Amino acid sequence: MSVSPVKPLTGAIESGVHRFAVRVYFEDTDFSGVVYHANYLRYMERARSDLLRVAGIDQREAHASGTGVYAIRDLSIDYLSPARLEDDLLIETRVTALGAATVSMVQAISRDGRLLTDATIRAAFLTPDGRPRRQPADWMAGFRRLMIQP
Known part of the structure; x- marks a missing residue:
């Protein structure tokens, strides 16, 4: 019997908004x-990581290459x-918002259209030793495209 490979779901960017779905599991809850x-922060981190992936930014390669x-x-x-x-x-x-070494985002978590949690985040792009560094030009261009609303 042949088993088809199962891949994680990925989000999608629509009209400048990245949408990413998660399900709440027992391990996510308190007593x-x-x-x-x-765990809301974990969900948001997954969504931001997926946004980068969908936008063509390879975080693993960026880290490995310095x-x-x-x-x-x-x-x-x-x-x-x-x-x-x-x-x-x-x-x-x-x-x-986009700066030379920063990107700002807002994130919202909802269930059935009802807002549960929202956040504002500013991320800094850093060298491997922790110093601010200009973001790669193609990454900034990708973020600018996301900021444009049709």
């Missing part, structure tokens, strides 16, 4: 069945309503 607060890596410089998060076990969540990410 009350509500998603543990730090080009650089992104690190969160600052983050503000607002928890509005809890997510629970078995919920299907949608993480939407929008690029809002």
Whole structure:
């Protein structure tokens, strides 16, 4: 019997918004069945990593070649309503600003169209030794394309 390879789902960019779906599993929740607060940050990190992948940015290669890596410089998060076990969540990410060595984004987590959590994030592009570095020009061009709303 031949088994087809199963690949992780990937998000999609539509009208400048990256959409990424996740499901809440038992391991994501606390003793009350509500998603543990730090896991919202994990969901957002997955969505940002997927946004980079969908935009053609190879983080692993950038790290291996010494080009650089992104690190969160600052983050503000607002928890509005809890997510629970078995919920299907949608993480939407929008690029809002771009600097020579930074990219700012807003992210929202919703369930069935209801906003549960939102955040503003600024990531800095760093050298392997942790110093700010200009983002590669093609990466910046990709982010600029995401900022353009039709």
